[in-house]
Amino acid sequence: MAGIMSDEAPQRPELRLVHPPPKARKPVVPNQVLGTIIFILTEAMLFSGFISAYAISKASVPVWPPAGQPRLPIETTAVNTVILLLSGALLWYAGRLYKDRPEAVRRPLLAAGGLGLLFVLGQGYEWVQLLAAGLTLQTSAHAGFFYLIVGVHGLHVLGGLGALLLQARKEMAGTMNADGFWAMRLFWYFVVLLWPLLYWQVYL
């Protein structure tokens, strides 16, 4: 009776979880990576438009490139192409290393960035030489396409290089995350793999 009239709060039975809480599921594709993929697809369409317009212009004239204009430096650009491909291969290697030995990523990452920078400098030097030789946007449709396509690709390389250097900085600070690194690698692979196609179309 005393128990019934007591002011004490009734004891609640202890609650126990029978099942463990559900694990938070990893996203199938991280947001950064998915965003980069969508961006790459839009950029692929942009370059496809350029290449298509180039192909039609090429088919419209009997002689391509037009006679009498400075010749594009096929050989030095071939070397530059190899440099960019090597940069992509090094980044791919860095990505492989990141899974097992993240501390070993720095060297191939910086080397890939260095080769990317070398490519941009090589292309810049080529442009200076061509402009000095008198090849400008106004020289011909071929020259216009050359500066447009190679220039837009160069801007993409610079953007990719910025992302690469940002990741390198994060790696040095110990704040690099797998998703950001993956997204950056994807963009760099796009820029690297696109170039041989552009080289084949524009230079050869």
Place this chain on the structure above:
Amino acid sequence: MMWLWNGTALACAVCGGQDTEAVRQAFIDTTIFLSLLPLGAMGGVGIWIWRRSQQMELEEAREG
């Protein structure tokens, strides 16, 4: 560049040139290319995401 200096950049694909078989073929080829590329790319990404999802489900089932 094309937007700013479109008068000087002689790179318009449809403004001149000859109306030949080569041009007709180039238009057909590029139309096919530009039509199939987005479909292929979106399809490829979709298949990749689906396969990745399946693989992750399998791994989760294995881990229990």
